[in-house]
Amino acid sequence: MSILAGMSFFMYLMGLLSFCLNRKHLLLMLLSLEFVVVSLFLMLYLYLSMYNWEFYFLMIFLTMSVSEGALGLSLLVLLMRTYGNNYMTSFNLLW
Known part of the structure; x- marks a missing residue:
């Protein structure tokens, strides 16, 4: 189990x-x-799973991460329609 924990921490970094x-x-x-x-x-x-707790919090976490992903993609579509590219240097976000 410690190899998986180390691998997930490495993935995070x-x-x-x-x-x-x-x-x-x-x-x-x-x-x-x-x-x-x-x-x-x-x-x-x-x-x-290490402490044998319930996994209901994982469902809440997945719901929040999916909504975060959908918000990011909608922002990407909005900026692509407005500016025509996805380079951060061409955005003037302060208008």
């Missing part, structure tokens, strides 16, 4: 590193954010 390095493209930022969410889901699953 690599997702954060990818999020920091890909800050120029919005789509790559959203993909790395979803990778972080998947690694957090794995860590929560390991934690809850």
Whole structure:
């Protein structure tokens, strides 16, 4: 079980590193954010199964992560229609 915990923590750190390095493209930022969410889901699953607790919180977590993903994709579609690309440097978010 400790190998899986170490692997999920490594996945979390690599997702954060990818999020920091890909800050120029919005789509790559959203993909790395979803990778972080998947690694957090794995860590929560390991934690809850270690203590034999119920997995209802995982369903709430998945619901929130799906709504976060849908919000990010709708923001991406809005910015693609407005500016025509997904480069963060071309966005003037303060209008």
